[in-house]
Amino acid sequence: MNGTDEKDEWIGLLRDGLERLEQGFASLPEYASSAVAKSPQASAVMAQVASRLTDNYPYFHPLYAGQMLKPPHPVAQAAYALAMTINPNNHARDGGRASSAMEMEAVAEIARMFGWGEAGGFLGHLTSGGTFANLEALWVSSQLAPGKLVVASEQAHYTHRRITAVLGIPFEAVRCDDRGRMDVNALEDALRRGNVGTVVATLGTTALGAVDPLAEILALRERYGFRVHVDAAYGGYFRLIRSDLGESAASAFESMERVDSIVVDPHKHGLQPYGCGCVLFRDAGVGRFYKHDSPYTYFTSTELHLGEISLECSRAGAAAVALWATQKLLPLVGPGEPEGGFARGLAAGRRAALELDCRLREDPRFSPLPCGPELDIVVWRVSGASNQAQQIFEACEACGLHLALVQLPGRFFEANESERVQCLRSVLMKPEHEEWLPEIWRRLSVAAER
Numbered sequence: 001m002n003g004t005d006e007k008d009e010w011i012g013l014l015r016d017g018l019e020r021l022e023q024g025f026a027s028l029p030e031y032a033s034s035a036v037a038k039s040p041q042a043s044a045v046m047a048q049v050a051s052r053l054t055d056n057y058p059y060f061h062p063l064y065a066g067q068m069l070k071p072p073h074p075v076a077q078a079a080y081a082l083a084m085t086i087n088p089n090n091h092a093r094d095g096g097r098a099s100s101a102m103e104m105e106a107v108a109e110i111a112r113m114f115g116w117g118e119a120g121g122f123l124g125h126l127t128s129g130g131t132f133a134n135l136e137a138l139w140v141s142s143q144l145a146p147g148k149l150v151v152a153s154e155q156a157h158y159t160h161r162r163i164t165a166v167l168g169i170p171f172e173a174v175r176c177d178d179r180g181r182m183d184v185n186a187l188e189d190a191l192r193r194g195n196v197g198t199v200v201a202t203l204g205t206t207a208l209g210a211v212d213p214l215a216e217i218l219a220l221r222e223r224y225g226f227r228v229h230v231d232a233a234y235g236g237y238f239r240l241i242r243s244d245l246g247e248s249a250a251s252a253f254e255s256m257e258r259v260d261s262i263v264v265d266p267h268k269h270g271l272q273p274y275g276c277g278c279v280l281f282r283d284a285g286v287g288r289f290y291k292h293d294s295p296y297t298y299f300t301s302t303e304l305h306l307g308e309i310s311l312e313c314s315r316a317g318a319a320a321v322a323l324w325a326t327q328k329l330l331p332l333v334g335p336g337e338p339e340g341g342f343a344r345g346l347a348a349g350r351r352a353a354l355e356l357d358c359r360l361r362e363d364p365r366f367s368p369l370p371c372g373p374e375l376d377i378v379v380w381r382v383s384g385a386s387n388q389a390q391q392i393f394e395a396c397e398a399c400g401l402h403l404a405l406v407q408l409p410g411r412f413f414e415a416n417e418s419e420r421v422q423c424l425r426s427v428l429m430k431p432e433h434e435e436w437l438p439e440i441w442r443r444l445s446v447a448a449e450r
């Protein structure tokens with residue numbers, strides 16, 4: 001939610017947009033709609049909706065620093081709401097002509113962010129989220145290398161194990177090093193055993209924001225030959241500020257140009273409402289696997305329909321419109337560019353994470369991960385009894401600071417290998433977190449004293 005002025009402003013944006021949209025359809029004969037927008041009953045229902053929705057953590061506020069949640073940009077909200085009045089379906093051009101074209105443009109901008117598109121083609125589209133985007137990437141992998149293994153690190157998102165089970169693809173987890181990144185020696189052991197078709201490299205793990213060593217993985221590809229799929233659902237946008245990252249993460253983001261497929265979630269770091277993932281394939285030829293004959297075909301134009309390169313059928317055109325609008329306002333360019341406001345926002349969250357890590361390191365009550373945060377996620381353990389993290393988590397809640405909990409292998413903290421450590425975790429993904437860090441720290445300190 002925005003402050004009151006901002007809320008008025010985005011409603012103003014929407015109202016202006018609606019007016020323009022109506023003008024565009026002004027030549028239609030008038031008709032009486034059976035839907036009534038404003039009635040005492042509708043107002044009563046909306047009052048109930050608003051009151052039910054207050055039963056949420058304040059995800060939009062900087063004091064919410066727990067999970068991967070941040071509000072969509074006001075322009076994304078207004079564009080989504082405007083498009084929703086038309087409710088286009090990006091399954092086919094006939095169902096969403098303008099929004100299909102906008103999806104292709106927005107996806108091409110994302111591909112360009114990864115260094116794709118200048119040389120050679122690519123294929124890509126939006127999905128309902130990262131899970132489905134990864135499913136499509138692994139499905140294409142399995143079509144290219146039937147029966148071969150998919151491997152991902154033990155810190156990869158649990159969705160990879162589940163997706164491969166759904167698709168009937170054999171799966172193996174590869175051990176991580178003590179920073180939560182895929183251990184390339186363990187990967188090479190798996191490659192020597194043979195039958196690996198695809199390696200999933202996670203650039204920004206969900207728990208730690210750890211970045212798998214993509215350049216080293218690509219070097220192994222030279223020797224062993226396999227597909228490389230990058231799951232950058234969370235971390236993908238950090239490519240824009242790779243020079244602000246540690247050396248190993250920077251090199252991984254630099255190497256994205258050379259992979260076979262990429263997943264990124266605009267609904268995580270891309271300021272979009274939920275329902276917006278994206279999958280990209282380097283070789284546009286994989287489109288052949290999607291070929292289908294729809295008996296309901298409303299594919300009346302000869303141009304490419306997104307439903308011909310997507311496993312999902314109906315998809316929200318409004319999601320594409322919101323993304324297109326956001327990227328027009330905040331282009332996917334580096335923080336040094338005059339239009340680089342989006343990248344500067346990412347960099348602010350990153351600085352907040354480094355500042356929190358620094359304060360934790362100086363405080364004997366806490367021990368953060370020895371390696372520090374690779375992106376904007378900070379994880380730390382609490383000295384003393386094993387249930388302390390849970391207690392501090394609850395005390396923070398009582399102080400109005402919302403953090404998260406995560407269980408990690410003890411070796412990440414140079415502790416016992418078999419021990420699982422309950423840790424506190426904070427995702428500092430809003431630009432405002434930088435300014436709010438002193439207040440976040442104050443509340444955490446008060447909670448830890450209790």
Ligand SMILES: *Cc1c(COP(=O)(O)O)cnc(C)c1O
Pocket residue numbers: 128129130131132134157159202204205206231232233234265277
């Ligand atoms: C969030 C996430 C996913 C799952 O994406 P959804 O959009 O939640 O379906 C997959 N991989 C990584 C690394 C993620 O962070």
